[in-house]
Amino acid sequence: MQKPLIAVIFGSRSTEHDISVLTAIGSVIKPLQLSKKFRVLPVYIAKDGQWYAGEKFADIRLYQQGNLQEVLAKTPPLSLQFKQGLYLLEQGRFSKTEHHIDVVFPATHGTHGEDGELMAICEMAGVPYVGCDVEASVIAMDKVLAKQVARDHGLSTVKDVAFSKLDYEADPAGWQKRINTQLRYPLFIKPAHLGSSIGISRITNKKELANAIEVALHYDTKALAEEGVENLIEVTLPIMGNTEITPALLEEPMLKSEDFFDFETKYMQGSAGKGKGGAKSDQTGAQGYSRIPAELPKGLYEVAESLGVSIYRALGCSGLARVDMLVDSQARQVYFNEVNPLPGSLYAHNWAKAGISNVKLVTTLVELAISRHAEKQTTQTSFSTNYLQQF
Amino acid sequence: MIRGLFSLYSVRYVVALVYMLQNTEYQAGPYLRWYWRTTNFSKVTYRRQLDRTRPARLLLLTLRLGMLLQIAAGLLLLALWYWRDLAGGWQFGLALLLSYPIVWAHVVTIPLALGRWLVIAPRHRRQIKRSEKIFAQHPGIRLAIVGSYGKTSMKELLLTVLSEGKKVVATPANKNVAISHARFAKTLQGDEDIVLIEYGESAPGDIARFARKTHPTHAVITGVAPAHLDQYKTVERAARDIFTIADFVSADKVYVNAESLLAQPYLKKHPQLQPYSRQSVLGWRIGSVQVDFDGIQFTMTKGKQRLALYSALMGEHQAGPLALAAALAAEFGLTPEQISAGIAKTAPFEHRMQPYQLSGAWVIDDTYNGNIEGIRAGTALLKALPAKRKIYVTPGLVDQGRQNQEVHQEMGRLIAASQPNQVVLMHNSTTPSIIDGLKAGGYSQEIIVEDDPLGFYTNLHAFIAAGDVVMMQNDWTDNYA
Numbered sequence: 052m053q054k055p056l057i058a059v060i061f062g063s064r065s066t067e068h069d070i071s072v073l074t075a076i077g078s079v080i081k082p083l084q085l086s087k088k089f090r091v092l093p094v095y096i097a098k099d100g101q102w103y104a105g106e107k108f109a110d111i112r113l114y115q116q117g118n119l120q121e122v123l124a125k126t127p128p129l130s131l132q133f134k135q136g137l138y139l140l141e142q143g144r145f146s147k148t149e150h151h152i153d154v155v156f157p158a159t160h161g162t163h164g165e166d167g168e169l170m171a172i173c174e175m176a177g178v179p180y181v182g183c184d185v186e187a188s189v190i191a192m193d194k195v196l197a198k199q200v201a202r203d204h205g206l207s208t209v210k211d212v213a214f215s216k217l218d219y220e221a222d223p224a225g226w227q228k229r230i231n232t233q234l235r236y237p238l239f240i241k242p243a244h245l246g247s248s249i250g251i252s253r254i255t256n257k258k259e260l261a262n263a264i265e266v267a268l269h270y271d272t273k274a275l276a277e278e279g280v281e282n283l284i285e286v287t288l289p290i291m292g293n294t295e296i297t298p299a300l301l302e303e304p305m306l307k308s309e310d311f312f313d314f315e316t317k318y319m320q321g322s323a324g325k326g327k328g329g330a331k332s333d334q335t336g337a338q339g340y341s342r343i344p345a346e347l348p349k350g351l352y353e354v355a356e357s358l359g360v361s362i363y364r365a366l367g368c369s370g371l372a373r374v375d376m377l378v379d380s381q382a383r384q385v386y387f388n389e390v391n392p393l394p395g396s397l398y399a400h401n402w403a404k405a406g407i408s409n410v411k412l413v414t415t416l417v418e419l420a421i422s423r424h425a426e427k428q429t430t431q432t433s434f435s436t437n438y439l440q441q442f
Numbered sequence: 443m444i445r446g447l448f449s450l451y452s453v454r455y456v457v458a459l460v461y462m463l464q465n466t467e468y469q470a471g472p473y474l475r476w477y478w479r480t481t482n483f484s485k486v487t488y489r490r491q492l493d494r495t496r497p498a499r500l501l502l503l504t505l506r507l508g509m510l511l512q513i514a515a516g517l518l519l520l521a522l523w524y525w526r527d528l529a530g531g532w533q534f535g536l537a538l539l540l541s542y543p544i545v546w547a548h549v550v551t552i553p554l555a556l557g558r559w560l561v562i563a564p565r566h567r568r569q570i571k572r573s574e575k576i577f578a579q580h581p582g583i584r585l586a587i588v589g590s591y592g593k594t595s596m597k598e599l600l601l602t603v604l605s606e607g608k609k610v611v612a613t614p615a616n617k618n619v620a621i622s623h624a625r626f627a628k629t630l631q632g633d634e635d636i637v638l639i640e641y642g643e644s645a646p647g648d649i650a651r652f653a654r655k656t657h658p659t660h661a662v663i664t665g666v667a668p669a670h671l672d673q674y675k676t677v678e679r680a681a682r683d684i685f686t687i688a689d690f691v692s693a694d695k696v697y698v699n700a701e702s703l704l705a706q707p708y709l710k711k712h713p714q715l716q717p718y719s720r721q722s723v724l725g726w727r728i729g730s731v732q733v734d735f736d737g738i739q740f741t742m743t744k745g746k747q748r749l750a751l752y753s754a755l756m757g758e759h760q761a762g763p764l765a766l767a768a769a770l771a772a773e774f775g776l777t778p779e780q781i782s783a784g785i786a787k788t789a790p791f792e793h794r795m796q797p798y799q800l801s802g803a804w805v806i807d808d809t810y811n812g813n814i815e816g817i818r819a820g821t822a823l824l825k826a827l828p829a830k831r832k833i834y835v836t837p838g839l840v841d842q843g844r845q846n847q848e849v850h851q852e853m854g855r856l857i858a859a860s861q862p863n864q865v866v867l868m869h870n871s872t873t874p875s876i877i878d879g880l881k882a883g884g885y886s887q888e889i890i891v892e893d894d895p896l897g898f899y900t901n902l903h904a905f906i907a908a909g910d911v912v913m914m915q916n917d918w919t920d921n922y923a
Binding site: 081082085400402403404405406407408409410411 | 801909
């Protein structure tokens, strides 16, 4: 019997395109292949939105050597077909290849992928897919919405003011005044939908506010201003599961309190060249910037872990997600910050420390996807009526 | 099959031949055995690449020229048949064209054999003869290290400990045959207190030959296990050969590993031999042995003398060799402080019970271990170590001769007794026997047969996680299957 075919989809029209390539190649495709349980089809979505498939897209050198565009020009793009499942069709000059996909493993970050769009395609096609479903992805990728859901569940969040680009541009001074009166500096100005800390600014006075908002709204149509937490310890918790939830270990960035996880720190510094996921040091995380498990004051570890799990459930996450939290070590208060429904590198380095190998992680995620899909099949989504005949 | 056939005519074929020659140290026998076992030459250079040394480059050139000549001759015959109607031209021409890869794979061994026989062997004989005089006249202690396993480790251990108070030299790395001894002799200054000489026996009579040339005053027998049985045929013959060292060294200066089951009959028969074990050595009592990932600690007491020793070497089986090194150091006049310091400096040697952390797991790299006694020690260590999940990885052992099946079944039973959660076997001819042994040992957990050893080792980090302990014993080079 043929092994199931897993389409690992990555890249896409996103500011996190490159991170997605690293996640897919380093933390998803290779371990799936090593498991020997599946056939793996790398599916690359180029920055212009075209889809391509083939083993060559799983080679990191393709993206490093500068000839990607030439390769893409010679590769027939894919088309999608929904035919009792998902088919990816490759129309070559002389041949046509049809890939019947058994499971989709999204490895996209940010817009046009992680935000629920890719999940929606999978839902429409009726194919199992790894990670959070459409609803959870949409909520998680909207920081404003996620915080509203958390507050509705009685979970603690940091004070914020949220605004759309349209509203802000109609009355910038008014919004700035509202922010200055309702919130206390230092503030974080964030685009509502982006991950990997892109477009986030930390500001300490009013003079910096307008510029920070401009930066955030340059990347997004919605943004929020958020109060900074004093005596800050930032922690993040990868979580896995559908109904049975398994948290990994709380991870703590090893940064000064005035710093924060920006894109540069996360992906460009640390143990450069090692890539994500394959952490060899026992002191630090994948990029050499974090401590696992986090060293929190007594009792706070359990509080943070419990909050993380509550958030995961409140947002309806399934498969895998990562919950970021802010800890005020003096006030002994833990706040929900944001959820990442498809964390970079799957946080495989953290799972390894928690006792789950990269191979075990990806195979478990595929199993979770299949079981969630099977569960959904038991739900009736259509029924027969004579309504149209009567119309 | 078809791919294998095509690989004979690929551009890389010549490189594969020279790679095989290089990996068998240009010995015609092992090279030809490997050649005839190979079904696809495009997969020969798998783990490493050809090291383009001068002899390798010369062989590449010779083979390419030879093959081109044969192809040219074949084409000429075909042409003569076509235009001049040469009788048998097309048959012989075609035969020459088709057979050139096989012909030259064999022709290449002729100059190698001749060179070895006519040039190298006489030169080696002269060097070995000269070295005998150097060893015989050396005033220091000449300690021979003999056995089927653990020789290099014992030599390094003695070198580290004894060097704390004496001038000690040793044969380098695993250079342990007569010509290596001869080269080593040339480096001796004559003022060394102790000279450590490792004996690498591989055929009956080797130990006596080495002893006649190196004149040992003391000897350590590290143990007897099935090894080089292609030459010795039985382990009993190997044991007899190893114990011939007692014909050249006073029996009370021959230290024998009493934990080696196959050495025990000799200790019973010759009570004047000096046994060593994790319980006692040369009148010292060994106690309080504790083992963990940091190493081993134990105490040694003899009358009022007491030594508390720590070493970073892993495994309880290290207590005996360490204690012997400490006891010999005391015999040779080192102070207790020097002995403690020397033992503390001992650390795992590369690929010999060498622990390291990967993806939060502990990996014990024992991939240079190639005998059943090492497997016994490794599996015992795996059983003793605390872990959430235990993984045992091996391709099996080589050179086990007629006892191959028996040894691997025993290996399977030993692995089963260590109760790993997962056993990963590198797929080869020994795999069925190991699985038989695992079943006989009542093993019921996961067995994975891996077809791509290099892929597994390279990506080990992806298979393991915190709380795992992975014991990796032995590794096969490309010339085994």
